[in-house]
Amino acid sequence: MNSDCRRAMDRLELSRQERLAPHLRARLQDHLGDCPACRQEQQDTEPLDLFAGLTRGGLPAGVENYILGGLRVEEERRDDGVWSVASIWPALASLAAAAALVVVWALSGANPVAPGTDLWLEAHAMNDVVATVEDIRSPTAEILALSLPEPSGGRTEIILIVDGSMDL
Amino acid sequence: MTDEARLIAAAGRGDRNAFEKLVSGRQERVFWTAYQVVGHFEDARDVAQHVFIRLWQVLPRYRPGLSFDSWLHRITINLAIDACRRRRARPEVVGSEGSEPVAEPLTASPFQDLRQREVQRIFLRLARRLSPRQRAVFVLKEMNDLKTTEIAKIMKLTPSTVRNHLHQARKELRRGLARDYPEYMPKGSAGKETP
Known part of the structure; x- marks a missing residue:
């Protein structure tokens, strides 16, 4: 696939959405007329209406209560002031430990560095993200899950995600 | 100020009734x-619950710029992609899709429900071959009918990258349909652009 083909494929979707200028649409059609590979690609990437209705339906039984139940717990937790520094300290400590582990892992060369890889570290506690570290340039597998013990006896799950994005 | 903007402002101040509306x-x-x-009922239920908890937490920080629905889509997609990655990180559940309960969107007629269930199962099976991002783009475009520019804003990708993910997803799903479910292949949809 050459640069003309790549451009044609990019414009194909714009053309389908009728968002392509007439002269560019004419160029696209010329290219499709001359390029069998792009004609095949065009057929292979036609929109699929078959699955269109799959996000339109009522909630399955129990899901609404499950969602509302989670909100109630969150409200109660907020009212009780559970989110003190002391309560998230184990997670923060675990996150620091995980970060240190990744650095050591990277420096040891146990896992080859993929230059420019973004690593995203999150610490989870009580099903919430309580701390994150971004933009650690590091080698790793795509995902590394760690379950670390907390002083209180519980465990904190640390998920390391390459190229993750949780920016809300 | 629109009704929605009023509700957002009130909910952001902690008004639970406004939030529920x-x-x-x-x-x-x-x-x-x-x-x-x-692609998994329990994970999706957890994601949905977490979406609304997250929304409740971050609503005070909401700034118009992205529509509220797009913002909600962003939270949903981010948490769903995150859930996909977590699932892949848990060795004990890899390959357990067959035993998961399948949720089925229902329609007004039993006949259509039957078809919808089958289509749902087909999608879950074929979409396993897609990356989380390809899958998310496909769901937003082909199921939620969003524009590629809107999807690009939601997922913080370039429109060109969105179109590329969409093409790859359609290609893979079409290939799977042709191979495993030829009776579901759309008829007469190819070649619209061909001169």
Whole structure:
């Protein structure tokens, strides 16, 4: 696939959405007329209406209560002031430990560095993200899950995600 | 100020009634979008619950710029993609899709329900070959009918990258349909652009 083909494929979707200028649409059609590979690609990437209705339906039984139940717990937790520094300290400590582990892992060369890889570290506690570290340039597998013990006896799950994005 | 803006402002100040009105009618879309991206009932239920908890937490920080629905889509897709990655990180559940309960969006007629169930199963099976991002783009475009520019804003990708993910997803799903479910292949849809 050459640069003309790549451009044609990019414009194909714009053309389908009728968002392509007439002269560019004419160029696209010329290219499709001359390029069998792009004609095949065009057929292979036609929109699929078959699955269109799959996000339109009522909630399955129990899901609404499950969602509302989670909100109630969150409200109660907020009212009780559970989110003190002391309560998230184990997670923060675990996150620091995980970060240190990744650095050591990277420096040891146990896992080859993929230059420019973004690593995203999150610490989870009580099903919430309580701390994150971004933009650690590091080698790793795509995902590394760690379950670390907390002083209180519980465990904190640390998920390391390459190229993750949780920016809300 | 629109009704929605008033509800957002009130909910952001902690008004639970305003929050419930704001999310009323949006739970279905959030759940089904999460379900189609994650592909597992319990994970999708967790994602949906977490979406609304997250929304409740971050609503005071909401700034118009991205529409409220797009913002909700962003939270849903981010958490759903995150759930996909977590699932892949848990060795004990890899390959357990066959035993998962399948949720089925229902229609008004039993005949259509039957077909919808089958289509749902087909999608879950074929979409396993897609990356989480390809799957998310496909769900937003082909199921939620969003524009590629809107999807690009939601997922913080370039429109060109969105179109590329969409092409790859369609190609893979079409290939799977042709191979395993030829009776479901769309007829007469190819070649519209061909001169």
